Amino acid sequence: MLGDSEMLDDNSFPVLLALSAALFTIGAMGVLVRRNPLVVFMSIELMLNAVNLAFVTFGRFLNSEEGQIFAFMVIVVAAAEVVVGLALITQVFRTGRELDVDELSEMKE
């Protein structure tokens, strides 16, 4: 059965944490290297997801429910962030400016 205690042994703990660290690093790279704000937002989602994986992994191996609860909170925060961020991007697009995070260094033209 999925999630059974025999399904994962202690060896998978560092593997999953390393995967989480790798995903976070790739996301950080996307934020720093890409210029399209949409891709930057998706990279932020990637980083939040990597943190979720770390939370759930720790919760699972420390026999604690808190990791999952915290992952719920992270999902809610990510959803709120996406809503506001995409609203900002559409507003920037409406003013006719190019979608490039380097060009958006000022709040007002």
Next chain:
Amino acid sequence: MTALTYVVGAIALLTAIGVVASRRTIYSALSLVGNMISLAVLFLLLNAQFLAAVQVIIYAGAVMVLFIFIIALLSPGAEDAIVQDRRFWVGIVVVGVITLQIFALANNDTTRDKTGATPVLRGQKLAQAANPSDPGFQFNVDDVNKAGNVQTAGGQLFTTFLLPFEITSLLLLVAAIGAVYLTRRPPADARRL
């Protein structure tokens, strides 16, 4: 250790690279959907069934639909090249430093106990040594499965974590109002400003 963890983990890594390296935004979005679904499978393996369902419904469903709507609205065919200017190399260096720090932190003596035959995390030992009769800390996997994953998570959410839960609802309200305010058309007399 199941082979499934490795396979799904590899898919998660490849799709994550796809998000960052794709030239078209829509391919990035599709890679992100794949990444979220593979993470949902990992959550299933980690005994977080409810979280896996939430991940698919909210992330792969709602959030990504929103993303794809905006991509289709703004720049469906646009391709942007990854320019290798100074900013690119600064990003690479910063990410390299972060990676080294993560590995250094994961390997230092405070985090890992290397005295045994196989190194273990200290937190793992602490959890094993903790008082199992303390219901606030110990959630044995088999006990959780017997009571039901959704029941356990929901019970925790509405008792121990009630205040954070209410604060998140406030956050969602603020985000909804903010999005409505940001995307509304300005009234005609305000356009001159």
